[in-house]
Amino acid sequence: MEENNKFSKRLKRYANLGSSAGIMALKFAGSKFLKNSKNRITANQITEMLGELKGPVMKIAQLISTVPDLLPQEYMQALAQLQSNAPPMGWNFVRRRMKNELGFNWQRNFNHFEKEPFAAASLGQVHKANIEKDESVVCKLQYPDMASIVEADISQLKLIFSIYKKIDSSIDTTNILTEISNRVREELDYKREIKNLKLYGNLFKKNAQINVPKVYDRLSTNKLISMKCLDGKKLLSYKNEKHEIRKLIAVNMFHAWYLPFYKCAIIHGDPHLGNYSVASNHSINLLDFGCVRIFDPKFVKGVIDLYHAILNEDQELAVHAYETWGFENISKELIDILNIWAKFLYSPLLENKVRKMQDTNSTAYGAEAASKVHKELKRIGGVKPPQEFVFMDRAAIGLGSVFLHLDAEINWYKLFNDLIKGFDINKVKTFQKEQLNIVKLRNIH
Numbered sequence: 001m002e003e004n005n006k007f008s009k010r011l012k013r014y015a016n017l018g019s020s021a022g023i024m025a026l027k028f029a030g031s032k033f034l035k036n037s038k039n040r041i042t043a044n045q046i047t048e049m050l051g052e053l054k055g056p057v058m059k060i061a062q063l064i065s066t067v068p069d070l071l072p073q074e075y076m077q078a079l080a081q082l083q084s085n086a087p088p089m090g091w092n093f094v095r096r097r098m099k100n101e102l103g104f105n106w107q108r109n110f111n112h113f114e115k116e117p118f119a120a121a122s123l124g125q126v127h128k129a130n131i132e133k134d135e136s137v138v139c140k141l142q143y144p145d146m147a148s149i150v151e152a153d154i155s156q157l158k159l160i161f162s163i164y165k166k167i168d169s170s171i172d173t174t175n176i177l178t179e180i181s182n183r184v185r186e187e188l189d190y191k192r193e194i195k196n197l198k199l200y201g202n203l204f205k206k207n208a209q210i211n212v213p214k215v216y217d218r219l220s221t222n223k224l225i226s227m228k229c230l231d232g233k234k235l236l237s238y239k240n241e242k243h244e245i246r247k248l249i250a251v252n253m254f255h256a257w258y259l260p261f262y263k264c265a266i267i268h269g270d271p272h273l274g275n276y277s278v279a280s281n282h283s284i285n286l287l288d289f290g291c292v293r294i295f296d297p298k299f300v301k302g303v304i305d306l307y308h309a310i311l312n313e314d315q316e317l318a319v320h321a322y323e324t325w326g327f328e329n330i331s332k333e334l335i336d337i338l339n340i341w342a343k344f345l346y347s348p349l350l351e352n353k354v355r356k357m358q359d360t361n362s363t364a365y366g367a368e369a370a371s372k373v374h375k376e377l378k379r380i381g382g383v384k385p386p387q388e389f390v391f392m393d394r395a396a397i398g399l400g401s402v403f404l405h406l407d408a409e410i411n412w413y414k415l416f417n418d419l420i421k422g423f424d425i426n427k428v429k430t431f432q433k434e435q436l437n438i439v440k441l442r443n444i445h
Helices: 007-017 021-033 039-051 056-064 073-080 091-102 146-167 174-187 190-203 243-264 297-312 315-325 332-349 363-380 387-406 412-420 425-439
Strands: 124-131 135-142 224-228 266-268 276-278 284-286 292-294
Touching (some): 091 135, 190 243, 190 292, 243 266, 292 387, 297 332, 297 387, 332 363, 332 387
């Protein structure tokens, strides 16, 4: 039975958040503009408070932490540390939840079901289990009352952004709020996530370097996803491996995110360390598909156009690319400012040579570029980033961080140009439509 989005549940959540996200907004304002000397302590305390809350407020905090210079550095660093470590549901609660999803005799579907969760996420928790033929599966069970909680958290996000808008007009957060709200609401829909899983399974069915878990439909519902367990290790455990291994993992990660984008105008919007693992053969296990963004193929064409505009210093093509993305009131001054950030993102792709990602794409360089963009945007009255830009930018920043960790020397120029070679927007449109029809996934652009 569907959970009702009851006002009483929202009210309870607002009361809880009155001492967490509300305080975050107030202390954010005070620390940034009153030069609070205890920023680090304040930010860590807020991180701790958010980590105690199940639900999207933690995911929202993670999302905000990836938007360059949107929050003070102290908050960015503290919020970026948020992991999916909310206190788990107890066994008695899990049993009741599983009975609601699979019926009174739900345990008969499993040879074994682990009482303790294998992992805890912002919207649910994951239990390992075994089914017939001793096949290992993982069961992702959504926390209760999440529809109400999502709406409460989004309202708190509006509060935080409204305070930000009053004290800093460099970035109009209207579309950022809309995009984050839409995607977090989508993550509640496990039926949609199952379709995302099947979509990616089809896209990579002939690719041995990217693994997508099989879904068990008979053991899945609107609030439960049961899928094949993929064995792997965390990416950070490979930081000290020999270079050839790190290079292979980096190339596989690049393809896992960008093959769907440039071939089908679809991207996994959350390259968070908990959303993938590395298999023993160094292929990539994709584990979470709640945040998948479907683009109009013309947006992808805009990404490619902007690359060529920067590569060839073509101002007219840059204007066309930004307009394609949805930027409004474009002037030469705005283009010059936006290109500071674009050159930072594209910099590893601009030279045909083997190089490390951090040659020009280091954390320090990124912070310097973001700070300069922020200052210049404030000077000219600000900018309103289009919705589609939010998760594309987030994926680029998130993957950039992964490549920095791996410290691999790769010809990023060749890797990228091989991927976009022969790009045909009409073929992408046709292919996307075919793939979405196969899994009956609604087109959102």
